Amino acid sequence: MIYTVGRLKRTAGALASGTAADLNQNEPSSEPTPTEQTVQSGISLSGVSKSYPVNGEMIPVLKNINLDIQQGEFISLVGPSGCGKTTTLRIIADLISPSSGTVLIGGQTPRQARLQRRYGMVFQSAVLYDWRTVIKNVMLPLEIMKLPRQEQLQRAEAMLDMVGLKDYATHYPGQLSGGMQQRVGIARALALKPDILLMDEPFSALDEFTREKLHEDLLQIWQKTHKTIVFVTHNIAEAVYLSDRVCVMSPHPGRISNIIEIGLPRPRNPQAKTSATFSAYVNLVRSSFEGV
Amino acid sequence: MNKYRLESASAAGLETCFDAKQPVQARLAVAPESPSVKAMENKNPASESLTMLNKPAPAEQLLSAQPPLAAARPAEPAASRPESRSGAAAAQFKLKAPSDWWVKASTFVYPLLFGILIYVLWQSGLLHKMLGTDDFTLPAPSRIVRIMQDNSGKIWANVITTLQAALSGLLFGSLLGFLTAFLAMRFPRWGSGGLTLVSAFNAIPIIALAPVITNWTKDVSSDAATRSMVAKILVVTLVCMASMSVNAYRGLTELKPFSLDLMHSYGSGRGVEFIKLRLPNCVPYIFIALKVGVPTSVISAMIAEYFAEFITGVGRQIRENIVLAQYPTAWAYIMTACLMGIVLYAILISVETVALRHRR
Structure with a gap:
């Protein structure tokens, strides 16, 4: 026991002294910025504001959001409760409309993009319909698209395979753990074969072990499918670990405080979380918040 | 239900890890006499610093030659991947079986006993005496x-x-x-x-x-x-x-x-x-x-x-x-x-x- 403590102290010292060197070491190996890519499934928000009437007064929730998301980019919106990150995502998804400003999704309005089912959405809870089996849940959007039955089955099976739940196809949601349910939710979003994946705090209700597993799953899926992912979270480490860029938002009114490019090399693995560079990025994100 | 299952699953995972640590501690206790461990300690604090927060790595360094750890490692993914419901349910059933059975049966047995009691009282005429009525108004x-x-x-x-x-x-x-x-x-x-x-x-x-x-x-x-x-x-x-x-x-x-x-x-x-x-x-x-x-x-x-x-x-x-x-x-x-x-x-x-x- 005593031995362990002593060892911890020593390594902590080594980590502290190595911070600067680590940062320098990793900086050059960061990925090239994807600016030269096409914006086919890129998302651009310009001057987007949203306010709600409260007791006859218009309370601004989002103020002048400008953000360009590149095709194939993994971007996180991170911030405390009430900073408007979910509102921003819902505006992109056309679940609410902005009070002013314009949103373009690959040149289309959010409404057009929604009706063409260009994005898949994953919510805070898995939102599985508990009267449907797992595979039937994944098939739900495909039924609505009126695809041929055989194709529905094939696609749903492939997606379940991708999230590692092939053996659970005929189970009911009530028989799965929270993490498995959320993976079904992701499979259902992917079943549409969308260009864009919108994720609203998808892992916030999960325990740490499951969450870390799903991080790896998600990164793998992203690498395989090259989707544009907009990921909303209040977990800074999660945002840094997963993203190409982290968009830091602050509340009252909701606004973008900083956009930080994460230079950690890809593909990422859990070891990266222990590096000093990682901690430095986490601290950078944390210090970017304005007010509370 | 889900939460409980998850906890129990990860607890099981931890337990396995803990068991596997026994040899680690035993080894650590004799560490000063073991030149190999000493050498490793002195060798590279820098590499340790990088992996310090990553738990499996130091254990692996210390124990790469020991088979018990190999057995312990597969337990870790199991901890993060909850077992299927049927397994957990079976375990719970074993634990709670007798009381569970009685809780279910008692909702049926008590009313039945009450019914039989009323029937016996009624048929034997005791109920009529208790209610002060007769055979004609309330036939058996x-x-x-x-x-x-x-x-x-x-x-x-x-x-x-x-x-x-x-x-x-x-x-x-x-x-x-x-x-x-x-x-x-x-x-x-x-x-x-x-x-x-x-x-x-x-x-x-x-x-x-x-x-x-x-x-x-x-x-x-x-x-x-x-x-x-x-x-x-x-x-x-x-x-x-x-x-x-x-x-x-x-x-x-x-x-x-x-x-x-x-x-x-x-x-x-x-x-x-x-x-x-x-x-x-x-x-x-x-x-x-x-x-x-x-x-x-x-x-x-x-x-x-x-x-x-x-x-x-x-x-x-x-x-x-x-x-x-x-x-x-x-x-x-x-x-x-x-x-x-x-x-x-x-x-x-x-x-x-x-x-x-x-x-x-």
């Missing part, structure tokens, strides 16, 4: 059963009449109630007013409603039997409508968070939204309404028979026989009425169990 169960057997044909005909009134009233009432709920969901502004109105009907006592409706329907048909049936069905319809409308409205509108957003994200119209989401979501609520509706329909049909013109139906027979002081026959019909209610309710519960077997 054996006599009631004998009367039921002797008059089975006539009783059955009356059961059919009452069931016709009760079940068709239940059907029309439920349909109208569901329609009200649908309108209230679709047009919230004035639909909810309709919902309140329907609920207000529920406040009118059946005893007040039945004679009024019998009076209203006296010109419906020249046949007394038809007139009576219409009146009875109307009473049951009105009574059954309220519980269905209120419950179905909840089922159509109280959706899980984000489930409506999910539908919108698919760009689905109201029709799809209703068929794929609201209607299936409503099913358990329909059963709640029916659990109220089924017994109520039988009772209200029998009360309506009290006031109906035509002398038929189980309820009417109870009344007629009491009026004629034929108490044993009246008791046979009372027993029949109880059986009708119980059987219908049992059928409903069985259907519900099958229909909702996959829902939590």
